[in-house]
Amino acid sequence: MLSFILIIIAGLFFSGIISRTKSIASGRKGPGIFQPLKDVVRLFKKGAIYSETTSFIFQIAPTIYFASIIMAMLIVPFGQSKGIISFNGDFVFFAYVLALGKFFNIISAMDTGSSFEGMGASREALYSMLAEPAFFILMGSFSLLTGHTSFQEIFAALHLGSTISYALATLATFVLVMVAMIENSRMPIDDPKTHLELTMIHEVMILDNSGFDLGLILTAGYLKFAVYGALIVNLFIGIVGYQYSIPLFFAIQFSMAVTIGLVESFMARFRMNHNAQFILVLSSVSFLIFFVVMLILGKFI
Amino acid sequence: MILIKAFLLLLLLITVLIPFFNVKGKGIVTFIAILLNTLISSYFAFLTFLGEKFEFILPGSIVSGLIPLRIDALSGWFMMVINIVFITGGFYGFFYMNNYKSQKNNLSLHSISFVFLHAALISLCVIQNSIAFIVAWEIMALSAFILIIFEHGKITTLKAGINYLIQSHISIVFLMLGFMWMAFKTGTYDFAAISTYTATHDSSIGIILFLCFFVTFAIKAGFVPFHTWLPYAHPAAPAHISGIMSGVIIKIGIFGILRMLLLIKPDFTIIGYIILIVSLISGLYGVMLAIIQHNLKKLLAYHSIENIGIIGIGIGLGCIGLGSENIILASIGFAGALLHTLNHALFKSLLFYTAGNVYLATHTLDIEHLGGLIKKMPQTTLLFLIAAIAICGIPPFNGFISEFLIYNGLYSWLHEAKLASLVMIIFSILGLVMIGGLAMLCFTKAFGVVFLGSPRHQFKHEIKEVPFKQLFPLYLIAALIISIGLFPKLFLNLMMKPVSLYTGIQQASFIPLQGPSFDAIQSLSYAAWGFVLLIGGIFLIRKLATRKRIIETSPTWGCGYIAPNPKLQYTANSFVRSFIKLFKPILVISKKEHKLHGIFPSEETHYETHPYDGLEKQLIDNPLKSYKSFMGRFLFLQNGKLQFYILYGIIFIILVIGLPLIYEKIIELMNFFKQL
Known part of the structure; x- marks a missing residue:
């Protein structure tokens, strides 16, 4: 329950912090931290325009996408306190629930019959497929390390005592941050602020959404960031008391948002046809984590 | 026992009766037959879920010996799967086949094969005698073949059917090999003997025997690299048959593997x-x-x-x-x-x-x-x-x-x-x-x-x-x-x-x-x-929030382009293009492209891609090709001239008569050398 509330709070600010960082880095005055929220509220109040080509799929897809993110939020634990839903193998459920959201996102883009949106849909389907192994292998490594198979038990048992475990957590953070970037279609993979539809992934898929539906999609995007942020926080808090862990939660979410902002300010997007290789690198990093865990547990003998 | 006799009698009755009904009647009778057989087999399947086991001994014949039918929970589970798919498939097929009303005789054959396929699959789940099993397996393979080639007017359908027939007989070769080996060693065709034999012998025998059966069932189930018949047979068959093939026939391969695991315990x-x-x-x-x-x-x-x-x-x-x-x-x-x-x-x-x-x-x-x-x-x-x-x-x-x-x-x-x-x-x-x-x-x-x-x-x-x-x-x-x-x-x-x-x-509780x-x-x-x-x-x-909002419709946003047409949509091929580029080494795709000429090309152009199965090319097409070219060297023998054929006959007769004589002479010669 705690994590659910914390993620919502973090999600409210996350996108604002990113855009604020970007505006400071580029020397602009820029919008305030609450601007994304205001945008969403404005969208919720608006009417909608639907394309003549679309069908009921296009109408239900944003709802299901949003619901899948909420469901994923319910599973994420917060240190000692369980998520609202917790069972053995819940991270499998977590990943597959997110996949349902993606499935509907992709087919709703196909529903418009637009060439641009089809392009985005195709890329989204391929990249998310390539990103998933990294997450599963990462969770497999932690499961091996701790001997548990649910989010909460894994994170609670993840003691960071030795130097090598810190190295492990750093690598894991890297993987999770990059998975979050891919899932949210942010910078090195995709540039949401590009002005050419041909080079977008996520933004081009939602070209035809408007009004309440677009609001749902944007909100879901903000929350998704916070969900992955919360997973990273969980790598570090372990059994620390709430008086430390809650500030730590916000500190880590904040620094993740700032990092994303900085990356987007100073890095160029990867070439689209090199993305696949890049994403596969993530899987090899998680393989590295797996082998480190095997080393720690002495399974090599 | 009576139920089993009823099950078999029904088949006979259907075979005789179906040709005499009109088109609609054929469908109804087929469906009723499936329904009755389903009821009989589901009765047993249901009881096995409650923990009962059945064993019936059919008299069989001199060749096969006694035919034991053993129904355990594994058979029950697969019988349930088969029945679900056949009931829905039969119902769907009844309407699907309405579109082929004019082909009366073809439909009779189709209906009879359909009932036979169902019966064969059910009996494969329960028969525990090698010879009867092979017979049931063959009935399944043949009736499925007839079902696949329903539209035999099309050359691709016929080819797919024959491909299936050949491959399923390759699987039977391995099946017979395994059964013959066991029958030779144990002297009985009963499956129970396999179990006792492998339990008392070296574990490597168990593994080899299992692998022999595994190849059989893997061909049926479609494990790579034994899968090549599957992508041809499924599209060629009518929809309800494709559903049944994919839903059940390939599952009988899975059943075979699971059954052999129970018997052999490798x-x-x-x-x-x-x-x-x-x-x-x-x-x-x-x-x-x-x-x-x-x-x-x-x-x-x-x-x-x-x-x-x-x-x-x-x-x-x-x-x-x-x-x-x-x-x-x-x-x-x-x-x-x-x-x-x-x-x-x-x-x-x-x-x-x-x-x-x-x-x-x-x-x-x-x-x-x-x-x-x-x-x-x-x-x-x-x-x-x-x-x-x-x-x-x-x-x-x-x-x-x-x-x-x-x-x-x-x-x-x-x-x-x-x-x-x-x-x-x-x-x-x-x-x-x-x-x-x-x-x-x-x-x-x-x-x-x-x-x-x-x-x-x-x-x-x-x-x-x-x-x-x-x-x-x-x-x-x-x-x-x-x-x-x-x-x-x-x-x-x-x-x-x-x-x-x-x-x-x-235990009867939920412990497992x-x-x-x-x-x-x-x-x-x-x-x-x-x-x-x-x-x-x-x-x-x-719904509530957008109740009073203004909802409009307009064309899809074309990024400024105002005359989009359906051809601008993403196609299936373009949707997976980046995937194809990524996995190029594994995939085999042949392209037919027509090059355009000039700055404003006027001629119509055409572009085709045909995906192909790389493994099929390596494992089936290439060996077949070299086999064919090897056999091509003997083509001169088959030259259509009568004199040559008479000559072959004479050579054959001379060899048949002469070889034993030569053999005798050689033996004599050898003895002569030995005496020296």
């Missing part, structure tokens, strides 16, 4: 690893080739190979669990495999039936010609969508439950694995995740291109939804898919008995399916319910 660890590796390759290869297909049914056929791979991963895990005496892993593995067998039978038959609806409406299965069917056929679209989500293994549908079990098996195995098995586990997880992700790519493509967007092709005839009567069995299957997703515990309880055959725990991984199923079911409610709730809020 070294489970080695067998487990072999099955696991073959299954991983099957799963990945199947889905990769599925993605590049343009023919909707062929795409689905390759997905069957993928799902057989997933089932195989479950069986492999179960075997390894038995080998390492990890009862939980064993139960999870076999439970996952059995449940996925049922699940795949459900969603794959649903997919084939909906593909059949598409074919009836548009007369084409080439997905590049389809599009926008959701407006014309909303119900078919919804059913296809449900099945597509289920086959991708996404909650809250049934595919997720079985994949979840297998994931859980893999993750729980992790904790006690050593180096080699850890590497195996991590690659299995990698494989399973990739399979899931690729399946999603494939089905977003198939669904998006076939049903969404605007039509890519103007058909001369009107496209309309099939009647509700025909959709009714499809809704039944969809209901089952959803209920397994929402009440998984119920089906796991059913599965307790077949699984306990392997794990050896025979307990442990942390199975407790998760209950929470999973709550989570699935919560998810459904959540979606409903948010949708309701959306």
